[in-house]
Amino acid sequence: MDRVIVVGGGLAGVRTVEALRAKGHQGEVILVSAERHRPYDRPPLSKAVLAGDADDTTVDVDWDELRCEMLLGERATALRPGDPSGGTVVTTAGELEFDGLVIATGARPITLPGPGGRRVLRTVDDSRALRARLAPGVRLVIVGAGWIGAEVATTAARKGCEVTVVEAADAPLSGALGPEVGALTARWYDEAGVRLRTGAKVAAVEPGALLLADGERIAADEILVGVGVRPELDWLAGSGVEIDGGVVTDAAFRVTVAGALRSDIVAVGDCAAWWSKRYGRRLLVEHWDTALNAPTVAAAALLGEEGAEYDPVPYFWSEQFGRMVQYAGYHPVAERVLHRGDPDGSTWAVCWLTGDRLDAVLTVDRPRDLVQARRVMSAGTPVDPDLLADPERPVREATRR
Ligand SMILES: Cc1cc2nc3c(=O)[nH]c(=O)nc-3n(C[C@H](O)[C@H](O)[C@H](O)COP(=O)(O)OP(=O)(O)OC[C@H]3O[C@@H](n4cnc5c(N)ncnc54)[C@H](O)[C@@H]3O)c2cc1C
Incomplete structure (x- = not known):
């Protein structure tokens, strides 16, 4: 394989470049990225960068050593996949032929109607701009009580802003965790002095106010829309690449074009809906750990390594309201929820189970539970639900051998 084009300079893109070189790929590697910045980490953008405790989250990579040409500020606009002997990526600057292609264009925030509906937080520029506007007494209205909304509310409240979070569902994090578990986090807003308005649908984001569907106006000095993301796939329109929510891939991130599996094109990171053997379905995981670890498998597949397969427990x-919240597993497959510790206390966990199978866990300031539960799930070890419910007992001691 002579020339590999990586489209997307986020974490998944850069990790794929590194993995290609680590696996001995000697040919040309070109990274095309719409952003003008070198690849950087996004998680601090709603935490340390927004708080002013950090400013630069550039991924520490020696680009010369990687022998990777970076085309920054250049956007892929179309793909002509050709056949497995080579295709073409069309960019804002011209055309690039490839022998191997990595689709790593990530995701972009969903926007809302109205002139302010595009005020989102995805890039380092977004974070710095919002940071500059957050000051004591500033009325910040956040649309969406999801992960980003909760993190920004935490940081802004600490800076002395008057924060209101408006959520269409009846509880925070409903979409991610379900209403029952999401509701357990509602009191955190109150304790932090953040006003949480649930069951409130937004009609439009106007200058200086949020207009709700029932006609109410919430006055704001700043508005942030944090209602989720969609994979960034417009440039693939008409290419024949199979898309279903994200780019459809097999367990090695190989994509299908016009009905045929392609070994020369992979998709990885927030834009990929990969086949999970563990869960028997496609997963679209828009989180950092997948962007960090999946590229090794994608690079292996592109280089034709036998047996490349990604099958982790996601x-x-x-980090919200002074708490470290961690999740592992996949709860939509679970039959029931079990509490481990008192959710009104300072540390607790929730486990999702099917019979004696642990499907997922959410931990609040209980990192050891998270690590042990992830191991239990990875190994598929059955658990004793009664023992698991006891927060004094390590998770690993709740297994049935
Ligand atoms: C504010 C924030 C906080 C987060 N916090 C956490 C957290 O605490 N924990 C966690 O697990 N995850 C977190 N995440 C999610 C995590 O950062 C993402 O899962 C990860 O960045 C995905 O990496 P990626 O490379 O797949 O996509 P991206 O990071 O989206 O990178 C894709 C890149 O491709 C570029 N691109 C898009 N289209 C084109 C095109 N047509 N041509 C060329 N380039 C293109 C984009 O501009 C972008 O630079 C957070 C995300 C954000 C935004």
Whole structure:
């Protein structure tokens, strides 16, 4: 394989470049990225960068050593996949032929109607701009009580802003965790002095106010829309690449074009809906751990390594209202929820189970539970639900051998 083009300079893109070189790829590697910045980490953008405790999150990579040409500020606009002997990426600056292609264009925030509906937080420029506007007494209205909304509310409240979070569902994090578990986090807003308005649908984001569907106006000095993301796939329109929510891939991130599996094109990171053997379905995981670890498998597949397969227990974390919140697993497959510790206390966990199978866990300031539960899930070890419910007992001691 002579020339590999990586489209997207986020974490998944850069990690794929590194993995290609680590696996001995000697040919040309070109990274095309719409952003003008070198690849950087996004999780601090709603935490340390927004708080002013950090400013630069550039990924520490020796680009010369990687022998990677970076085309920054250049956007892929179309793909002509050709056949497995080579295709073409069309960019804002011209055309690039490839022998191997990595689709790593990530995701972009969903926007809302109205002139302020595009005020989102995805890039380092977004974070710095919002940071400059957050000052004591500033009325910040955040649309969406999801991960980003909760993290920004935390940081802004600490800076002395008057924060209101408006959420269409009846509880925070409903979409991610379900209403029952999401509701357990509602009191955190109150304790932090953040006003949480649930069951409130937004009609439009106007200058200086949020207009709700029932006609109410919430006055604001600043508005942030944090209602989720969609994979960034417009440039693939008409290419024949199979898309279903994200780019459809097999367990090695190979994509299908016009019905045929392609070994020369992979998709990885927030834009990929990959086949999970563990869960028997496609997963679209928009989290850092996948962007960090999946590229090794994608690079292996592109280089034709036998047996390349990604099959982890998915993981992510969030820092909100002074708490470290961590999640591992996949709860939509679970039959029931079990509490481990008192959710009104300072540390607790929730486990999702099917019979004696642990499907997922959410931990609040209990990192050891998270690590042990992830191991239990990875190994598929059955658990004793009664023992698991006891927060005094390590998770690993709640297994049935
Ligand atoms: C504010 C914030 C906080 C987060 N916090 C956490 C956290 O605490 N925990 C966690 O697990 N995850 C967190 N995440 C999610 C995590 O950062 C993402 O899962 C990760 O960045 C995905 O990496 P990626 O490379 O797949 O995509 P991206 O980071 O989206 O990178 C894709 C890149 O491709 C570029 N691109 C898009 N289209 C084109 C095109 N047509 N041509 C060329 N380039 C293109 C984009 O501009 C972008 O630079 C957070 C995300 C954000 C935004």
